[in-house]
Amino acid sequence: MAKRKPRRELRTECPPYPAEALLLEVVEQVAGxxxxxxxxxxxxxxxxxxxxxxxxxxxxxxxxxxxAQLAADYWQNRWPNLQIACAADITVSEVDSVAxxxxxxxxxxxxxxxxxxxxxxxxxxxxxxxxxxxxSDSWLGEQLRRLFRHVERRTYRTGxxxxxxxxxxxxxxxxxxCEFAFRDQGRLIRAYSRPGVFSHRRIDPGARHLIDAxxxxxxMRVLDVGCGSGxxxxxxxxxxxxxxxxAVDSNARAVNCTQRGAMLNGLKxxxxxxxxxxxxxxxxxxxxxLANPPYYASFRIAQHFCEVGRxxxxxxxxxxxxxxxPAWYHQNLSTWFDAVTVVECxxxxxxxxxx
Numbered sequence: 001m002a003k004r005k006p007r008r009e010l011r012t013e014c015p016p017y018p019a020e021a022l023l024l025e026v027v028e029q030v031a032g033x034x035x036x037x038x039x040x041x042x043x044x045x046x047x048x049x050x051x052x053x054x055x056x057x058x059x060x061x062x063x064x065x066x067x068a069q070l071a072a073d074y075w076q077n078r079w080p081n082l083q084i085a086c087a088a089d090i091t092v093s094e095v096d097s098v099a100x101x102x103x104x105x106x107x108x109x110x111x112x113x114x115x116x117x118x119x120x121x122x123x124x125x126x127x128x129x130x131x132x133x134x135x136s137d138s139w140l141g142e143q144l145r146r147l148f149r150h151v152e153r154r155t156y157r158t159g160x161x162x163x164x165x166x167x168x169x170x171x172x173x174x175x176x177x178c179e180f181a182f183r184d185q186g187r188l189i190r191a192y193s194r195p196g197v198f199s200h201r202r203i204d205p206g207a208r209h210l211i212d213a214x215x216x217x218x219x220m221r222v223l224d225v226g227c228g229s230g231x232x233x234x235x236x237x238x239x240x241x242x243x244x245x246x247a248v249d250s251n252a253r254a255v256n257c258t259q260r261g262a263m264l265n266g267l268k269x270x271x272x273x274x275x276x277x278x279x280x281x282x283x284x285x286x287x288x289x290l291a292n293p294p295y296y297a298s299f300r301i302a303q304h305f306c307e308v309g310r311x312x313x314x315x316x317x318x319x320x321x322x323x324x325x326p327a328w329y330h331q332n333l334s335t336w337f338d339a340v341t342v343v344e345c346x347x348x349x350x351x352x353x354x355x
Contacts, residue, residue: 014041014042014044014074016039016041016042016044016045017039017040017041017101017103017133018103018133018158018159019040019101019102019103019131019132019133019159020039020040020041020044020045020101020131021044021158022101022131022132022133022156022158022159022160022161023037023045023099023101023129023131023161024044024045024048025154025156025161026129026154026161026163027045027048027049027052028052029127029129029163030049030052030053030097030099030127030129031053031096031097031127032053032056032095032096032097032126033055033056033057033096034056034057034059034092034094034095034096034097035049035053035056035057035058035059035095035096035097035098035099036059036061036090036092036095036097036098036099036118036121037049037058037059037060037061037098037099037100038060038061038062038099038100038101038114039060039062039067039071039101040067040101040103041067041071042070042071042074042075043060043071043074043075043082043084045099045101046058046059046060046082046084047075047078047079047082049097049099050079050081050082051079053081054079054081055081056081056096057081057083058079058081058082058083059083059085059092060082060083060084060085061085061087061090062084062085062086063086063087063088063196063251063252063253064086064250064251064252064276065086065250065251065252065274065275065276066250066276067086068084068085068086069086069276071084072084086252086274087252088194088252088253088255088256089117090114090117090118090121092121093121094121094123095118095121095122095123095126096122096123096126096127097126097127097128097129098118098119098121098122098126098127098128098129099128099129099130099131100114100115100118100128100129100130100131101130101131101132102130102131102132102133102140103132103133104132104133104134104137107195107196107200108139109176109195109200110176110195110196111140111143112143112174112176112195113176113194113195113196115128115130115143115144115147116147116170116173116174116176119147119148119166119170120170120173122166123166124166124167124168124169125165125166125167126165126166127163127164127165127166128144128147128148128162128163128164128165128166129161129162129163130144130161130162130164131159131160131161131162132159132160133158133159134159134160135155135156135157135158135159135160137159137160140160140162141153141160141162144162144164147164147170148164148165148166148167149167149168150164150165151163151164152164176194176195177192177193177194177195178192178193178200178201179191179192179193179264180193180201180202180203182203182208182231182235184211184235184238184239185239187238189231189234189235189238189265190261190264190265191203191229191230191231191234191257191261191264192229192230192257192260192261192264193229193257194229194253194256194257195253196251196253197228197229197251197253197254197257198226198228198229198251198254198294199228199229199231200229203231204228204231204292205348206292206322206323206324206348207228207231207232207292207322209322209345209346209348209350210232210290210291210292210320210322210350211231211232211235211236212345213320213322213343213345213350214232214235214236214239214288214290214320215288216236216239216240216243216288217240217243218240218242218243219240219242219243220240220243220244220287220288221243221244221246221283221284221285221286221287221288222236222243222244222245222246222286222287222288222289222290223245223246223247223248223280223283223284223286223288223289223290223309223312224236224245224246224247224248224290224291225248225289225290225291225305225308225309225312226248226249226250226254226291226292226293226294226301226305227247227248227249227254227255227258227272228249228251228254228257228258228292229254229257229258229261230247230254230257230258230259230261230262230270231261232290232292233245233246233247233258233261233262233270233290234258234261234262234265234267234270236290237262237265237267237269237270238265238267241268241269242269243269244269244271244283245269245270245271246270246271246272246273246280246282246283246284246286247270247271247272247273248272248273248274248275248280248308249274249275250274250275250276252274255272255273255274258270258272259272271283278304278307278308278311279311280308280311280312284312284313284314285312285313285314285317286312286313286314286317287313287314287317287318288317288318288319288320289308289309289312289313289317289318289319289320290319290320291305291309291319291320291321291322292321292322293305293321293323295323295324295325299328299332302321302323302328302329303332305321306319306321306332306333306335306336306337307336309336309337310336310337310355313355314355315355316354316355317354317355318352318353318354318355319337319351319352319353319354319355320350320351320352321333321350321351321352321353322348322349322350322351323348323349323351324347324348324349326342326344326349326351329342329349329351330342333351333353334353336353336355337353337354337355338353338354338355339352339353339354340352340353341353
């Protein structure tokens with residue numbers, strides 16, 4: 001087991017997630033003029049590097065705009081050399097150090113995708129630090145050994161930190177994105193998805209039920225909240241060339257996927273927006289809001305979708321939400337909407353409400 005050094009004290013009251021806390025164990029070894037990292041929390045590792053290396057440019061990359069804004073608001077430009085950004089891809093090149101915290105419950109393809117992107121961004125001789133919150137890990141180590149000639153492993157009580165040095169250019173770049181197809185009312189619709197986007201590589205059953213239940217009429221303005229890969233927005237846009245569909249998500253890759261899906265199907269009536277607030281910037285007011293909220297975060301995201309939907313709808317407009325867990329909606333949907341309805345379909349529940 002690696003000898004434990006005293007953890008660097010951060011000027012923060014919010015503790016980092018376990019894997020990011022492990023990276024703080026090796027922060028003294030991070031060097032160079034340009035550093036890239038990610039964070040599941042508030043960019044605590046990036047802030048520690050920025051404090052220690054004031055002449056370095058430290059880039060903390062997020063896929064989700066909401067988390068990026070939380071981190072930026074938390075640090076309030078305390079470190080001028082710390083840049084917090086939300087984007088679909090890491091675009092910084094000629095990097096000296098890369099650091100990624102991973103969770104044992106994370107998405108495998110997203111981990112591989114980030115490792116490959118981090119490796120490609122490194123200068124020859126640059127180092128990649130990868131931490132995982134599993135002291136018995138072997139899987140992440142195997143992924144790193146596919147990239148690096150030599151991988152150093154440091155085991156701690158709460159997980160493992162790996163270190164690899166880039167000695168060669170990557171011989172083969174793997175594409176982790178995919179295209180898939182589904183049918184709606186006899187039309188074959190092509191979709192595009194990437195790791196980190198909800199329901200990667202397939203149409204989610206909840207989205208399928210939402211598509212089957214929605215009624216799209218000529219001239220309608222439709223909002224897809226939390227669009228993911230865009231399958232619901234694509235289906236809505238395909239129902240009528242004269243319907244205007246606006247797809248919104250806080251995940252930069254989700255917006256990218258929806259844009260790509262619109263292009264694959266030749267759709268001109270879809271617009272997209274990267275947005276994590278309750279105020280939709282364009283396309284409204286809407287006649288119909290469609291939502292397939294995720295189940296994590298104790299329904300805080302479901303509440304956010306309801307608040308977005310109410311603010312975006314015209315008077316008399318309708319929201320349609322799909323879920324497998326109906327109790328919260330039974331109790332709360334009438335807070336924002338009138339004439340609440342519910343229909344059960346094969347284990348899913350389709351709730352409707354009118355503003």
